[in-house]
Amino acid sequence: xxxxxxxxxxxxIGIVSxxxxxxxxxxxxxxxxxxxxxxxxxxxxxxxxxxxxxxDAQIPKKGDQRQxxxxxxxxxxxxxLALDSASVKGxxxxxxxxxxxxxxxxxxxxxxxxxxxxxxxxxAANPAAFLNERLMSDLRPTLFLAQLSNLLAGNISIVHGVTxxxxxxxxxxxxxxxxxxxxxxxxxxxxxxxxxVGGSFNGERPDLLMLYEFAELALKHKYAAVWERGNxxxxxxxxxxGAFLVIEARDHAEKRGAKPLAKLTTVxxxxxxxxxxxxxxxxxxxxxxxxxxxxxxHAAVLSGATGVKPATAEERKFLELHPDLAVRATGSYLGxxxxxxxxxxxxxxxxxxxxxxxFPPCDATGLERPMAADLTQVVVTGVGHWRxxxxxxxxxxx
Amino acid sequence: MATGKDKSGRMRVVVTGLGVVTSLGAxxxxxxxxxxxxxSGIKTITRFPTDGLKTRIAGTIDYLPxxxxxxxxxxxxxxxAAEEAIAQSGLTRSGQFPGPLFLxxxxxxxxxxxxxxxGAKSGANDKVTYADMLRVSAGFPAYHRRFLLGSVADNxxxxxxxxxxxxxxxxxxxxxxxxxxxRRGSNPAWRNRRGALHWN
Numbered sequence: 001x002x003x004x005x006x007x008x009x010x011x012x013i014g015i016v017s018x019x020x021x022x023x024x025x026x027x028x029x030x031x032x033x034x035x036x037x038x039x040x041x042x043x044x045x046x047x048x049x050x051x052x053x054x055x056d057a058q059i060p061k062k063g064d065q066r067q068x069x070x071x072x073x074x075x076x077x078x079x080x081l082a083l084d085s086a087s088v089k090g091x092x093x094x095x096x097x098x099x100x101x102x103x104x105x106x107x108x109x110x111x112x113x114x115x116x117x118x119x120x121x122x123x124a125a126n127p128a129a130f131l132n133e134r135l136m137s138d139l140r141p142t143l144f145l146a147q148l149s150n151l152l153a154g155n156i157s158i159v160h161g162v163t164x165x166x167x168x169x170x171x172x173x174x175x176x177x178x179x180x181x182x183x184x185x186x187x188x189x190x191x192x193x194x195x196x197v198g199g200s201f202n203g204e205r206p207d208l209l210m211l212y213e214f215a216e217l218a219l220k221h222k223y224a225a226v227w228e229r230g231n232x233x234x235x236x237x238x239x240x241x242g243a244f245l246v247i248e249a250r251d252h253a254e255k256r257g258a259k260p261l262a263k264l265t266t267v268x269x270x271x272x273x274x275x276x277x278x279x280x281x282x283x284x285x286x287x288x289x290x291x292x293x294x295x296x297x298h299a300a301v302l303s304g305a306t307g308v309k310p311a312t313a314e315e316r317k318f319l320e321l322h323p324d325l326a327v328r329a330t331g332s333y334l335g336x337x338x339x340x341x342x343x344x345x346x347x348x349x350x351x352x353x354x355x356x357x358x359f360p361p362c363d364a365t366g367l368e369r370p371m372a373a374d375l376t377q378v379v380v381t382g383v384g385h386w387r388x389x390x391x392x393x394x395x396x397x398x
Numbered sequence: 399m400a401t402g403k404d405k406s407g408r409m410r411v412v413v414t415g416l417g418v419v420t421s422l423g424a425x426x427x428x429x430x431x432x433x434x435x436x437x438s439g440i441k442t443i444t445r446f447p448t449d450g451l452k453t454r455i456a457g458t459i460d461y462l463p464x465x466x467x468x469x470x471x472x473x474x475x476x477x478x479a480a481e482e483a484i485a486q487s488g489l490t491r492s493g494q495f496p497g498p499l500f501l502x503x504x505x506x507x508x509x510x511x512x513x514x515x516x517g518a519k520s521g522a523n524d525k526v527t528y529a530d531m532l533r534v535s536a537g538f539p540a541y542h543r544r545f546l547l548g549s550v551a552d553n554x555x556x557x558x559x560x561x562x563x564x565x566x567x568x569x570x571x572x573x574x575x576x577x578x579x580x581r582r583g584s585n586p587a588w589r590n591r592r593g594a595l596h597w598n
Contacts (some may be wrong), residue, residue, distance in 0.1 A: 136450060
């Protein structure tokens, strides 16, 4: 069910990105309206590297940190921030029945090992044997564990003690959308009372740049805001992100005296065939499922647009059907982080609702317009660069 | 029974279609016949060289046409098993598929043939780095599609749709690879593991 009779509240958010950590740091940077990106480290590719993190603050054991790759450290750290924000950190009775849904990508490659193999294999008498031998002897034994997609959830369990049910979804942006949708609907259906949901992504990875460069989707040479990416600059800048939400049933939150940050009213998702026009049609159909709740003049859209053609152009068409909604594409600031992008935008929506206002536009094309009115509702969009669409409605409480 | 609920008021869930593909063979009939005859599917690995590996046997599926990647092979298994399950379910192929698709698959990534291909394309003389490969990676969109984590589930969805569920992908489908590390309540546990032996 898209909607539940049981209200679902957001009671904790934990976010990490190039803008820093936590909602306040993000809000300050968004209000300054000066997006920044790294155009040199992976030149010609543009990326948004994660701000410096003191991992010890959320992952105290060095041994735990060593067993993780960066995407897992970022995620475990963000999960800890979310638990702190919800005031449930260390509450083992509660954490033992907290459900977890994680959207995860694949493991990071050992770039040195790959490079050594590619360099040496040309001189090998038996290339296949050479490859096997090098993989058997050069890969760190811990890498195997660090590469399992469901070990992000595993590490969160180990480090933070979240030990209710655990699910990991894979599949780029739509995995992130469905993680939130399913956590929300399970609480609505009384199959769960409280859940930790989100994901993480390390955008500073040449192996992933290669995957997206295959289809020429990785932003090159010059930074541009999402809506300004035309033919020469279509694509996304990979962005390192960690984003987790603690969501719980209203009755559960009230019983433990938790402060609600916002209400997660509706989460809907679909999969357009991606024939021309189908993204706009699909978003319109999803919109029909929440439009009755929208209060004109007080709602805005936080878009997860990537800057990729044709997905972003079709999302823009949908947004232009709703000129009364102020729009902001957070990818202009954060880059694109695939799996955690949707949860990140729900967290930023929660922060905006907390301030009761929207941050300034960052778009010379005119789609993003200033919004002066009191902000009470945010619709988050997720349009996968290749597949998957979703919308979430987040509302101010009280 | 008539209410569709159990004693605790939970929805009853029944299985209406099954499909299996294993090292013993494709389909329930062949698998059951071989299992009950005491046959093992474990055999010598022939799909890739095992020189220098400690393990040279596995439950390999070696009766399908060769595929261009592990991801493509995974997809071929999924397609066969899904076809058998849908056929047994008796769902008519004249309307929308009435539910979501959950698929458990191993993580998918670019594989060694591609790394070797782009290492060679890069023309790097001595040391081959990712920066070298990145210089020559543009213009291979089929590799992007193939090595997305969601690709197997997504392609399976397309194939089922083309097989006769015309609206399959419009409303009825959620494509997800799902790996659970715990089981709770009435939800199925899906497990997703990388094989102990894989071409890392």
